[in-house]
Amino acid sequence: MTIEAFIGQALSGISVGMVLFLIAAGLSIIFGTLKVLNLAHGTIYMVGGFLCYILTSKLAHIPGAFWWALLFAPIAVALIGGVIEVLLLRRIYSQEMLYQYILTFALILILGDTCKFFFGVGYQTVSVPWPVNGNIALWGLSFPTYNLFLIGCGIVVFLGLSALMRYTSLGSIVRAVTHNRETANALGINVPRVYTGVFMLGSYLAGLAGTLMPPMSVVALGSDMAVIIECFIIVVIGGLGSLPGAFLGAIILGLLNAFGIYIIPKLALAFPFMLMIVILIIRPWGLLGKPE
């Protein structure tokens, strides 16, 4: 492999990893606070993808349609998330894990068929928006600008979220609820509202990823199932509930996906799962998580 191909492969791996990071971060934040593993998180991402497609195609006559979609689609997705939390999830927090899985699995079916109803079964594409289309030259090599843009988005969101969690009062409220629900309640924190907020934030991130992905890929039914599995791998590698963990996990998975095929092609698909198993056995709290 030439050095150019190597770096190109690494960059495209990491840029996909960054989109996955956005989704996994949402999944992880939701799990950390609500203690619910939301199987439908990938489907929420897919809804974002369809909204991106529909907005960019309906607003095609407006300049910068993609950027309007990037602004509004994730907000719409967050609102859908809020409705889901208030109407459904809220009622099963005290229930066994199994019911949470099954309920969120039902959401996969419902949201999936809803997308099918509104957007059809075909593959939809969104073209790469100006000004991040084309290629960019770095160190004498040429890279797709959009990949670099995605990496930038991932880093900005990671830093922004970390700062939000660490330095704002909102963040400390979320951390308090995550740490101990009862104590937070006793301190006068409105726990149900925090839950709704966190679920909306997680959904927003999935929606953001859903909007960013289509120019690189396609929008299609079924993409949710592949994505949610990748997110499981990421959060397990990094540590369930850990934000830096999701960031690291996403980079590792992105690189594994990009290079696994060159190491042992036959095992490329299995590598991430093997890594997941090794981590779950040796260090179930993940590389950057804390043991319970």
Place this chain on the structure above:
Amino acid sequence: MILVSLVLLIVPFVFSRSMVSLINEMLIMALAGCALNLMLGYGGMVSFGPAGLYAVGAYATAILLTRYGAPFIVAVLAAPVVAAIVGAIVGWFCVRRSAVYFALLTLAFAQIIWTIIFEWYDFTNGDNGIVSIPIPEVLYVGSNIYYFSLAIVAVCIFVLWRIVNSPFGATLQAIRENPMRTEFIAVPVRRYQLAAFVISSFFLGIAGSLFCVFAGSVFPDYAHWVKSTDMLVVCLLGGIYNFAGPIVGSGVYILISKVISKNTTYWMFFLGIIIVFLVLYMRNGMVGFAAEKIFRFRNKLGAGNGEGKS
């Protein structure tokens, strides 16, 4: 019980061919559901990977028949053994973790099984699946294949029923309720969980093998996690805390998926709504719900009689 078996016996005489094969599918799904529920409802171990072991059973039969020309009986009998061996290896790792980590481990192993099937073209034929598997002609005569499935499913479900009502079954339920307490009554909890895992894999292997025989073909998707969630849904529809839950659940599930899908392409939407309803209002599933109603009704009758006498 007797009524149900009678009905199942005369099915081929009453219903159309397509309906018979639908019921055949239900029977196989019922067995898979009961096998999974040994872990889920009785052992309290939420597995996301039963489809992996189901697929191992299906592929064991398929590969033995096509690649090695093994006698049919051998190919069918080997399936649960292979599934149990794979289950023992996978389970050995999985029972070291609990709750969400257990679930994610089972998922990862099932996905690895899926990947192996998908990638190992020379052995499994990859994503083309294995088709036109040589099933003995005699099974295609009349409704023989239906009776073949019925007989095996009936025996297996009876054996599973014995298991859940045995001291082992009772101990498994104790582990579900409170693993730590069970450890302190001198029960090596992990070993029992592993045993449940292996038994469950054994019967999942039989279900997979039966489906291979029934369909005459196998595909990698048998191992996919979506198939695992199908099995979880089957258990939940009927109710996981009743032995009959998965059996009823499989009937309802197949009916919903086939009947609604005839009228609309949006059957998953309706299935989703039904599941949401069940989780919110009938948490013990349909069988659990019915059992509770009957129990209350009996109590009412009992109370009424008491009052009458006094």
Place this chain on the structure above:
Amino acid sequence: MIFETQHLTKKFGGLTATSDVSLQIEKGELVSIIGPNGAGKTTLFNLLTGHIKPDEGKVYFQGREITGLPPHAISRMGIGRSFQRLNIFPRLTTFENVQVAVFSAQGKSHQLFTSAKKMVRKETETILESVGLLGKKDTKGGLLAHGDQKRLELGIALSVHPSLLLLDEPTQGMSPQETVETTVLIQKLVKERGLTLIFVEHDMSVVFGISDNIRVLHQGKVIFSGKPEEVRRNEEVQRIYLGEENK
């Protein structure tokens, strides 16, 4: 000596939960371990029964070292325990709660194909009777009153024929009436079965009522050991523990 620990030490992070605890318990002795909250009583119990492993020190039972053995092996040797927090099988009936323990005691838990329903009925009922729950044998464990659940836990612990019984706050959350009844019950069971008893308790009437000997734990260390009347007279104990209770 039936039970002995030597220099048992356990640290959690920087915190020393148990520090150099050496206990010697004679067969048939009724020993209570007291101490203020956070003195390390439950940690000590967890060390004794294998639930957590000590950083240093050894545990001996009937002359054999049991340090580091898993809980199921330790309880198989004849150490039964109850927990501070309720620890029963809530969705099994009272009968089944005890029955699974009896299966284990008789080495029958692994039987796969026999019908459990009518097995070990007599043994199970005897135990239920001895803890006064025979009349409620078909009630689900989780639906019993708190005091009954505590006694059920005692019944489960007894089912595995322990020669040493460790009870973590056996009367916690009980009414004064229930406390008296349970104290009498424990005394009776221990005497009848010739058990050795180690228990943790906050209720001083129970402690002074049934203990032969008392160990006082403070900040992970045994600071005093003696007969009830000696403990009562000891000023240091008064100061750090009894005084605190009276505040």
